[in-house]
Amino acid sequence: MSSTAIETGAGYGEYLTGKDGNLYRRVRAVGSTLNPGETVIYDTTDADGLDVKSNAGADQVAVAGVVAATISSGEYGLLQVAGSHSAVEVNGNSTNIAPGDQLSTGSVATKADKVKTSAAGAILGIALDTSTTANDTIKALIKMA
Numbered sequence: 001m002s003s004t005a006i007e008t009g010a011g012y013g014e015y016l017t018g019k020d021g022n023l024y025r026r027v028r029a030v031g032s033t034l035n036p037g038e039t040v041i042y043d044t045t046d047a048d049g050l051d052v053k054s055n056a057g058a059d060q061v062a063v064a065g066v067v068a069a070t071i072s073s074g075e076y077g078l079l080q081v082a083g084s085h086s087a088v089e090v091n092g093n094s095t096n097i098a099p100g101d102q103l104s105t106g107s108v109a110t111k112a113d114k115v116k117t118s119a120a121g122a123i124l125g126i127a128l129d130t131s132t133t134a135n136d137t138i139k140a141l142i143k144m145a
Contacts, residue, residue: 012076013050022083022142027052027064029071037089037137038067038110039103039124040079052079055105058113061121063105065144066112081144084128088112088140092131101127103140112140 011026018024030043031053042062043051052064066085071077090097091106095114103124106113112124129138 023081024078025081027079028076029073032073034067034071036067037087039105039112040064054109058107059117059122060105063124080142082142085142086139087137090131090136090138091134092136093134097127097131
């Protein structure tokens, strides 16, 4: 889905369905610029719980979704929370991802990886491709919403 930064406060936290049928959420990036395909988590120190940031380790229980388009720190943008995503960044080198594997945040910041411990709120979605290399992208079914 093609998207651009959203004006401050406009629809913050709202869900919307893209023309591609995928579900997105308007969020604000904190800490650093977030790029398309990156897996992010909710900033649990934020008062309203809607800010997102790069993941801090494997199987984070506050996983939020996959960045749809570049969001600069402090700016608003779209996060994909459901549907098919063609280029989720993964670190397949650590666990060899196969179709059907559950995905969560990985030990490498911004990368998804095969779930190591299944915990409520930690599942990002399901891999639809194979990956055995670091810094790869795969197609995945995002299932956050």
